[in-house]
Amino acid sequence: MTRFDKHVFVCTNQRGSGHPRGCCNDRGSSAIRFAFVDGLKKRGLKGVVRANKTGCLDACELGPAVVIYPQGIWYLHVTTDDVEEIIETSVIGDGVVNRLAAGAAEWDELQKIRAAERTDKK
Amino acid sequence: MTRFDKHVFVCTNQRGSGHPRGCCNDRGSSAIRFAFVDGLKKRGLKGVVRANKTGCLDACELGPAVVIYPQGIWYLHVTTDDVEEIIETSVIGDGVVNRLAAGAAEWDELQKIRAAERTDKK
Numbered sequence: 001m002t003r004f005d006k007h008v009f010v011c012t013n014q015r016g017s018g019h020p021r022g023c024c025n026d027r028g029s030s031a032i033r034f035a036f037v038d039g040l041k042k043r044g045l046k047g048v049v050r051a052n053k054t055g056c057l058d059a060c061e062l063g064p065a066v067v068i069y070p071q072g073i074w075y076l077h078v079t080t081d082d083v084e085e086i087i088e089t090s091v092i093g094d095g096v097v098n099r100l101a102a103g104a105a106e107w108d109e110l111q112k113i114r115a116a117e118r119t120d121k122k
Numbered sequence: 123m124t125r126f127d128k129h130v131f132v133c134t135n136q137r138g139s140g141h142p143r144g145c146c147n148d149r150g151s152s153a154i155r156f157a158f159v160d161g162l163k164k165r166g167l168k169g170v171v172r173a174n175k176t177g178c179l180d181a182c183e184l185g186p187a188v189v190i191y192p193q194g195i196w197y198l199h200v201t202t203d204d205v206e207e208i209i210e211t212s213v214i215g216d217g218v219v220n221r222l223a224a225g226a227a228e229w230d231e232l233q234k235i236r237a238a239e240r241t242d243k244k
Contacts, residue, residue, distance in 0.1 A: 001225045002194030009131065009176065047180075054131065055175040069191035072124030103123045 002070070006049045006091045008036050011065045013056035020117055023056075024063035028079065032064055035083040040091070049091055061113045062106060074102035124192070128171045128213045130158050133187045135178035142239055145178075146185035150201065154186055157205040162213070171213055183235045184228060196224035 010033040015023035036051035059065040062076040068090050075086060075097065082100055089095040132155040137145035158173035181187040184198040190212050197208060197219065204222055211217045 001196065001223070001229070003181070003189075003196055003224070003229060007189070007191070007194075009174070050180065052131070052179065053177040057174065058169075058172065059125070067125075067129070069129070070194050072129075072192050074123065074125055101123070102125070107123070107125060 004048060004050045006071075007069045008040075008049065008051040008091065009054045009057070009067050009069070010036060010051060011055075011057040011059070011063055012053040013060070015060075020120070021060035022063070023060055024065055027064045029053075029064035031080050032066065032078055032083060035080045036066075036087065039083055039087045043087070043092070045091075059102075059110060062102070062110055074106075075100045076102050076106055126170060126172045128193075129191045130162075130171065130173040130213065131176045131179070131189050131191070132158060132173060133177075133179040133181070133185060134175040135182070137182075142242070143182035144185070145182055146187055149186045151175075151186035153202050154188065154200055154205060157202045158188075158209065161205055161209045165209070165214070167213075181224070181232060184224070184232055196228075197222045198224050198228055 010029055011024040012029045012033060013023050014025040033051055033053050040046060040049050040051060057065045057067060059076060064078045066075040066078050067073065071090065071094065073090055073096055078100060085097055089097050132151055133146040134151045134155060135145050136147040155173055155175050162168060162171050162173060179187045179189060181198060186200045188197040188200050189195065193212065193216065195212055195218055200222060207219055211219050
């Protein structure tokens, strides 16, 4: 039996400086998580929806990354300015903020970036 | 578009010693996450299923807590010995390990524990 109507996960992984992938935390994801927590709290959704930090969601180069379950919507390149729209659309509603949502093109892009990283290493 | 077939989240929150709720990390959840990572890797599921650590999932007193999406199955009092069964049942399969899964009774129990904690504080 599930516990939360929606569950927001924000990658707050922190890598050492100079890592080729970078990391979501260096791109501001801790502030993004706090924006979710605040936005949920002000809507009286504490205990109904939860926003958690996570370890690396493996979308580093396209981060900050956020995933919302149970829908499994992935948002990439998120900023604090996007959080209210995401809450209204995908937490209160069941829609998708298309300009931020990952689709096949974004996952293909990530594969290409990773392939290039492997080539650079050789 | 979602990225992983299943996504396992393991609470690895660490509180200071003596906190009345305790915390999942003190109850061994970091080892549980590594057991998931290892179990997925040995099945060739890297990139298909991910096991992430999270901040506090707010089930502290009944932890270690694990939640698996998209199903939204919550497992409580998890040990490393349970991980293989959970992977086979809820990650490879779509079933539930009933002896560990949270239902209404567990969430009611948590509410009662929290109510008692509030009384103790007064």
